[in-house]
Amino acid sequence: MLDFEARYSTPQVDTIERFISKNYALAGSVSCRMLQRGLNDVYLVIASDGGRYVFRLSHQRSRGPADVKTETAFLTHLSQSGVPVSAPIPTRDGTLFLTGNAPEGPREGVLFGAADGRDANATDAGDAWANGETLALVHNAAETFPIEQTVYRLDLEHLLHRPLARIRDSGIVEDAEVLSDLENIAARTAKAIETFSNLTWTYCHGDCHGFNSRINDAGKAVFFDFDDGGPGYLAYDLSVFLWAKISFGRKLATMWDAFIKGYRAVRPIAADDYEAAHRFVIVRHFWLMGEYASRAQEWGDNAVGWVAREANFLRTWESEQLVDRLF
CATH class of the missing domain: 3.30.200 (Phosphorylase Kinase; domain 1)
Incomplete structure (x- = not known):
């Protein structure tokens, strides 16, 4: 009989309970x-x-x-x-x-x-404002955080080039023309971002799309889920919220305006960081595509096949930024 090796196991809940009881001093x-x-x-x-x-x-x-x-x-x-x-x-x-x-x-x-409060509402400008405010507080506090050696840096190699390689290696994108389009879009995006001479570097949340927060009774956004974070571009950290409002057919750009107002109520945004955030929308989408592509052998092609259909969204967003940006 052949023994199968596990790629991703799911522990029994009772083993998690025992693990927590053994290692944490919780009540009873x-x-x-x-x-x-x-x-x-x-x-x-x-x-x-x-x-x-x-x-x-x-x-x-x-x-x-x-x-x-x-x-x-x-x-x-x-x-x-x-x-x-x-x-x-x-x-x-x-x-x-x-x-x-x-x-x-x-x-x-x-x-x-556990974060207190309710789930953030994707179409509520007040919740968007609160998310912008808390992200600004995160970036303010990051200025006094002694970043030493970290496992990851949220640079273009981590966010764009390696994800593109995962897409290519996964075999999900079978159409050579589509794959070429993705490669060209990635190259143009990297070149455009590199033309900004002085982008701000900070410790990023890394996944501030509006749902990794809860809105407490005071109307403040309480953040969680920092495991995609690390030292990186502030413009990227801003862009994730914008990306969440315009990707996958969403038309919620007004929430981005509220988010930016909330951020600026606490902390100014340099002009280059704001402009670059629009370019980083493409970077964010490549990052997500790469994450899913890397799971093809775990989740199956049916769950990650959408990656092969995203070139049109990226081309459209790119042309809007280059020709007739609405923001």
Whole structure:
């Protein structure tokens, strides 16, 4: 009999409960239920005193292991700086993350306090404004965060060139002309971004699309899900919100205006960073396409096949920026 090797396993919930009870000093016993399976496995954790937490079990992606050491250090810094975030909970021995063994190899686990509030509304200008405000607070606090050695840098190699290679290597895009279009769009986008002489560098959230937040009773956006973050372009961090409002057929550009107003209420945006953010929309889409393409052997072609159909969106957005940009 042949033994199959695991590419991505899903732990039993009771093993997650035992793992948390063993390593964290929560009140009494805990109960868990899975919230999400995908790029990471995410569980809602409820302690016997009613305390609510979120446990995230990272999955090793094609880019490599999760940089939980830097992520949890940054989140702790943000929390101590008064930025509304879901902060990591220390283990019994004071560490902020753990590693467990799964059939496919080691996976990193982090326990967070559950963010209070309601889900952000994609069409609510007030929620968009609140997301912009909190991202500005993140970038302000990043100025006093001692970035040392990190696993990832959110540069064009990480965000654009490697994702393009994953798309190419996956075989999802079978049409040679479409693949050539993608390569040409990526090359033009990189060249356009490199013409900006002084783009701001910061520690990025990395995934601020509007849904990695909850709106608390004070109307503030409480951020979570920083695992795609790292030192990188501020313009990219801004662009993710814009991308979320105009990609996949959405027509919510007015939410981008509200988001920018919320950001500027706290922190100014340099002209080059604002202009470059529109170019980084294409970079963001390539990043997502590359993430999905790298999972073709895990999720199957049916789940990631949309990647082969995205050249038209990228061409359209590119022409709008070059010829008749509306922003």
